[in-house]
Amino acid sequence: MLKKIFSHPFILSLLIIVGLIFFNSQGWLKTPQDIFFRLTGSSQKIGYQLSLKANNLIDFLASINKFNQDNIQLTKENEELLSQLVQLKEMARENEFLRQQIGLVSGESPQLILANVIGQNLSDFEKCLLINQGAKDGVKEKAVVILAGNFLIGQVIEVGNSFAKVQLIIDPNSRVSALIQESGVAGLVKSSQGLNLTVDLIPQEETIREGQTVVTSGLAGIFPSGLLIGQISQVVSIDVQVFQEAKIKPAVDFKKLDKVFIIK
Amino acid sequence: MKSFFTIIILLLAVIFQTTLVPFLALGGVTPNLVLVLILFLVIFKDFQEIWWLVILAGLFLDLFSGLPFSLISLSLLITAYLIYWFNRSVFSGAKIWLVAALIALGSLFYNFILIAMAKLFTLINLSQKVIYSNIFSWDYLITLFLVVAYNLFALLLLYGIKKIFYQKQGARGY
Numbered sequence: 001m002l003k004k005i006f007s008h009p010f011i012l013s014l015l016i017i018v019g020l021i022f023f024n025s026q027g028w029l030k031t032p033q034d035i036f037f038r039l040t041g042s043s044q045k046i047g048y049q050l051s052l053k054a055n056n057l058i059d060f061l062a063s064i065n066k067f068n069q070d071n072i073q074l075t076k077e078n079e080e081l082l083s084q085l086v087q088l089k090e091m092a093r094e095n096e097f098l099r100q101q102i103g104l105v106s107g108e109s110p111q112l113i114l115a116n117v118i119g120q121n122l123s124d125f126e127k128c129l130l131i132n133q134g135a136k137d138g139v140k141e142k143a144v145v146i147l148a149g150n151f152l153i154g155q156v157i158e159v160g161n162s163f164a165k166v167q168l169i170i171d172p173n174s175r176v177s178a179l180i181q182e183s184g185v186a187g188l189v190k191s192s193q194g195l196n197l198t199v200d201l202i203p204q205e206e207t208i209r210e211g212q213t214v215v216t217s218g219l220a221g222i223f224p225s226g227l228l229i230g231q232i233s234q235v236v237s238i239d240v241q242v243f244q245e246a247k248i249k250p251a252v253d254f255k256k257l258d259k260v261f262i263i264k
Numbered sequence: 265m266k267s268f269f270t271i272i273i274l275l276l277a278v279i280f281q282t283t284l285v286p287f288l289a290l291g292g293v294t295p296n297l298v299l300v301l302i303l304f305l306v307i308f309k310d311f312q313e314i315w316w317l318v319i320l321a322g323l324f325l326d327l328f329s330g331l332p333f334s335l336i337s338l339s340l341l342i343t344a345y346l347i348y349w350f351n352r353s354v355f356s357g358a359k360i361w362l363v364a365a366l367i368a369l370g371s372l373f374y375n376f377i378l379i380a381m382a383k384l385f386t387l388i389n390l391s392q393k394v395i396y397s398n399i400f401s402w403d404y405l406i407t408l409f410l411v412v413a414y415n416l417f418a419l420l421l422l423y424g425i426k427k428i429f430y431q432k433q434g435a436r437g438y
Binding site: 047130172 | 287315397
C-alpha cells in the first residue's frame with residue numbers, strides 16, 4: 001500500500017522537490033548551480049545580446065518617423081541642460097572651496113564592479129536580472145546595482161560563485177525610500193502595473209508636480225542617497241486619503257539593460 | 265537518446281524564456297512559454313511519462329528566478345497535475361478550444377499557487393523574502409488577465425508549429 005503511494009508520480013515528484021529544498025537549505029546545491037551557469041552562461045549571453053540587438057533594431061525602425069520631432073525636442077532639452085551644467089559646475093567649484101575652508105574631506109567615490117546582463121526574468125510576478133559576476137568577483141548579497149550615470153537598477157538578492165541575481169526596483173516586492181529632489185518630500189517607491197513605478201506615502205499637505213525628479217533618500221540604509229529613479233509623470237491625490245501618490249516614469253528602460261555596475 | 269533531446273529542447277525553451285521573451289513584454293507581462301509547453305505535454309501525454317520533465321522544467325526556471333528555490337518547481341508540478349486531472353476527469357479531447365481552456369485555467373492556477381506558495385514559504389521561514397503581491401488587488405487581476413491572453417497566443421504559435429511539423433512528416437511519408 002505504502003509502496004503504491006510512494007510510486008505515484010505526483011507523490012514521487014513532491015518528495016524529490018522536498019528533498020531538493022532540504023539540499024538547498026544546507027547549501028549543497030551551490031556547486032551544481034554554479035556548474036550549470038558556467039555551462040549555459042555563454043549561450044545565455046549570446047542569446048540575450050542577439051535579442052537585445054533585434055529589439056533595438058525593431059525600435060529603431062518603428063521610430064524613424066518620429067526622428068525629426070525628437071530631434072527638435074532633444075536640441076531644446078540639450079540647450080537647457082547645458083545652461084544647467086554651467087550653473088552646476090560653478091556650484092561644485094564653490095562647494096569645493098567652502099569644504100576646503102571648513103576642513104571637510106571630499107567623500108570617496110564608491111568602487112564599482114562592471115557586469116554583463118545575461119538573462120532577465122520579467123514575469124508578472126517578479127522582475128529580476130541574471131548577471132555574469134559573482135562572489136569570486138567581489139559581489140555580495142544586498143549590494144546596490146546601478147547604471148552608468150547613477151541610475152538605480154536594483155539590489156543583489158542571490159550570489160553564486162560566478163553569477164548573481166538582481167531584484168529590479170520594478171519588482172512587485174521591491175520598496176525604495178525616496179525623496180522628491182526639488183521639494184525634499186520623502187516617499188516610498190514601489191512597482192505598479194507592468195514596468196511602471198509609483199511614489200507613495202506622500203502627505204496630502206505637500207505639493208508635488210509633474211516633471212519633478214525622484215531620487216533615493218538613503219533613509220532605510222539600503223540604497224545610498226542621490227541615485228536617480230525617475231520623473232513624476234502623474235500626481236494621484238484624493239482628498240479623503242491620508243497620503244497622495246504619484247506615478248513615476250522610470251529613468252531606465254528596464255527592457256534594454258546590457259551592462260550594469262554593482263556598488264562594492 | 266530521445267530523453268537527452270527532450271532535455272536539450274527544454275533547456276533551450278528556458279534559455280529562450282530568459283533571453284528573448286522579456287523583450288516581448290506588453291505592459292510588463294510576458295508569455296510563459298515553459299508553462300505552456302508543459303501544459304501542452306500534460307494534455308497530450310500521460311503524467312506517468314512526463315513527470316520528470318515537469319520537475320526538470322521547474323528546476324531550470326528556479327535556477328533563473330529570484331524567487332525562493334523550488335517555488336516554481338512546486339507551483340509547476342501542482343498546476344501540471346491539476347490540469348492533467350481536469351483533462352482526464354472533467355473535460356477531455358484534442359479540440360483547440362478545449363486545450364485553450366485548459367491552458368487558460370493552468371495559467372490562472374499557476375499564478376495563484378505561486379503567490380500562495382511564496383507567502384507560505386515566508387510564513388514557515390523557508391524564505392526571508394517579503395511578498396507584497398496581493399492576489400485580490402486590481403493590479404494583479406489585470407496582470408493575470410493579460411498573462412492568460414498572452415499564454416493563449418503562445419499556445420496558438422505552438423499549435424501552428426506542431427501542425428507544420430506533422431504536415432511535413434506526413435508529406436515525407438512518415
